[in-house]
Amino acid sequence: MASVSIKVNGKDVSGEVEDRTLLVEFIRENLRLTGTHVGCDTSQCGACVVHMDGKAIKSCSILAAQANGSEITTIEGLANGSELHPMQTAFKENHGLQCGFCTPGMIMAATDMVRRYKESGRELDETAIREELEGNICRCTGYHNIVKSIQDAASKM
Amino acid sequence: MYETVYHRATSTDDAVAKMAEAEDAKFVSGGMTLIPTMKQRLAAPSDLIDLRHIDAMKGIAIDGKKVTIGAATTHAEVASSSELADLCPAICNLAGHIGDPHVRHMGTIGGSIANNDPAADYPAAMIGLGAEIMTTKRTLPAEDFFVGMFETALEDDEIITAVSFTAPDKAAYSKFPNPASRYAMAGVFVAMNGGDARVAVTGAGSDGVFRHTGMEDALSSNWSADAVSDAEVDEGDMLSDLHGDARYRANLVKVMAKRAVAAAG
Numbered sequence: 134m135a136s137v138s139i140k141v142n143g144k145d146v147s148g149e150v151e152d153r154t155l156l157v158e159f160i161r162e163n164l165r166l167t168g169t170h171v172g173c174d175t176s177q178c179g180a181c182v183v184h185m186d187g188k189a190i191k192s193c194s195i196l197a198a199q200a201n202g203s204e205i206t207t208i209e210g211l212a213n214g215s216e217l218h219p220m221q222t223a224f225k226e227n228h229g230l231q232c233g234f235c236t237p238g239m240i241m242a243a244t245d246m247v248r249r250y251k252e253s254g255r256e257l258d259e260t261a262i263r264e265e266l267e268g269n270i271c272r273c274t275g276y277h278n279i280v281k282s283i284q285d286a287a288s289k290m
Numbered sequence: 291m292y293e294t295v296y297h298r299a300t301s302t303d304d305a306v307a308k309m310a311e312a313e314d315a316k317f318v319s320g321g322m323t324l325i326p327t328m329k330q331r332l333a334a335p336s337d338l339i340d341l342r343h344i345d346a347m348k349g350i351a352i353d354g355k356k357v358t359i360g361a362a363t364t365h366a367e368v369a370s371s372s373e374l375a376d377l378c379p380a381i382c383n384l385a386g387h388i389g390d391p392h393v394r395h396m397g398t399i400g401g402s403i404a405n406n407d408p409a410a411d412y413p414a415a416m417i418g419l420g421a422e423i424m425t426t427k428r429t430l431p432a433e434d435f436f437v438g439m440f441e442t443a444l445e446d447d448e449i450i451t452a453v454s455f456t457a458p459d460k461a462a463y464s465k466f467p468n469p470a471s472r473y474a475m476a477g478v479f480v481a482m483n484g485g486d487a488r489v490a491v492t493g494a495g496s497d498g499v500f501r502h503t504g505m506e507d508a509l510s511s512n513w514s515a516d517a518v519s520d521a522e523v524d525e526g527d528m529l530s531d532l533h534g535d536a537r538y539r540a541n542l543v544k545v546m547a548k549r550a551v552a553a554a555g
């Protein structure tokens with residue numbers, strides 16, 4: 134068994150888990166934070182994206198033990214109380230979701246991409262957004278409104 | 291996933307010692323290949339020895355034209371290094387097109403070359419740049435390091451610590467990604483250094499990454515996309531699978547080589 138201590142959404146949490154436990158299993162089953170989804174078995178869909186030490190990663194492709202000692206932000210950690218994060222608001226206003234299954238991963242990927250582009254002073258245009266969404270699959274929307282949502286939020290973040 | 295025991299190494303010596311104690315351990319770095327493989331139950335190491343927290347294996351050092359990249363440096367770090375981009379933009383561009391942003395935040399250059407997937411990108415850069423692979427036991431030229439499909443010269447308890455190369459006069463990488471997996475169906479790295487051209491091909495060869503001396507000769511005397519057209523790419527050496535047959539891949543290699551030469555300028 135592995136002892137795992139992680140700061141999740143600003144709160145220190147710890148637990149004893151089997152060494153083979155995936156981070157996403159720890160988040161969903163131990164912490165009961167079920168906003169982070171599992172959409173595939175092949176590390177391709179991005180429904181499980183969370184931030185580890187500030188960077189977007191696929192929580193289905195890393196063990197909880199590998200994340201020991203890190204800081205994790207999940208979709209539950211974005212809003213400020215009842216006030217949605219600008220990216221969440223943008224998805225809502227631009228109809229950036231239909232069934233919503235991909236949405237937590239999309240939003241975590243989107244906030245990461247806006248941060249990276251802002252930090253390096255590059256312009257996050259539509260082409261860049263589409264390329265950056267390589268690791269996130271949506272079966273419903275056709276991506277168009279997701280791209281629009283991200284563009285909208287990027288101007289407000 | 292089968293059961294396993296996780297260990298975090300603090301140094302390469304510590305990692306090697308932990309490897310010696312374990313029954314059937316594997317090193318894990320970014321885990322972007324190994325963890326998915328374990329999830330599919332295609333690998334079942336008794337122990338995992340994590341290299342990701344060994345500081346000595348991280349970072350990019352530049353000394354004149356000599357570049358050294360620590361094995362635990364992520365694809366994202368290589369892609370976004372402005373010092374490296376000034377010297378060898380081709381490798382930054384290559385790293386920035388591996389998988390997707392989330393994979394690039396975890397996956398490492400050491401893990402990629404240790405795995406030697408026949409469709410991985412970095413092996414082409416290592417051969418194209420004439421890189422040296424440094425391990426806990428020795429330093430090997432890239433051409434001796436890559437042995438065949440998923441096969442390298444690495445011993446079980448040997449760790450890649452860094453790779454190093456001299457930045458070429460010009461270089462570029464062009465890949466035709468599989469539309470689903472984004473791995474290369476053909477990827478060609480070209481480099482020109484003091485009149486000597488190098489051409490390394492990944493994704494297409496039936497025995498993994500390889501040098502194409504025909505194209506190298508043609509490009510050494512005439513650095514132009516046209517020079518590549520006359521070179522022969524042997525269909526007999528190509529992979530043939532559901533993504534593309536040998537003839538298609540042989541053609542793709544030429545097209546990617548032309549694009550790479552054009553991009554290198």
Ligand SMILES: Cc1cc2nc3c(=O)[nH]c(=O)nc-3n(C[C@H](O)[C@H](O)[C@H](O)COP(=O)(O)OP(=O)(O)OC[C@H]3O[C@@H](n4cnc5c(N)ncnc54)[C@H](O)[C@@H]3O)c2cc1C
Pocket residue numbers: 175176177316317318319320321322323324325326341361362387388389390393396397398399400401402404405407409410411412444448449450451471472473474
């Ligand atoms: C969705 C997805 C898309 C991808 N697309 C691409 C792509 O387009 N192109 C591409 O090239 N790759 C792609 N990859 C693979 C990715 O680049 C991996 O990061 C890389 O292949 C392995 O690096 P890692 O650090 O994650 O290694 P790990 O998975 O940790 O390890 C891989 C192997 O290398 C060994 N190993 C790791 N580090 C060392 C070391 N320092 N010394 C000795 N042995 C070591 C391990 O024991 C293991 O056998 C993709 C992966 C995913 C999940």
Ligand code: FES
Pocket residue numbers: 170171172173174175176177178179180181182191192193194
């Ligand atoms: S569940 Fe992680 S990528 Fe699909």
Ligand code: FES
Pocket residue numbers: 229230231232233234235236270271272273274
């Ligand atoms: S909204 Fe349904 S999968 Fe994206």
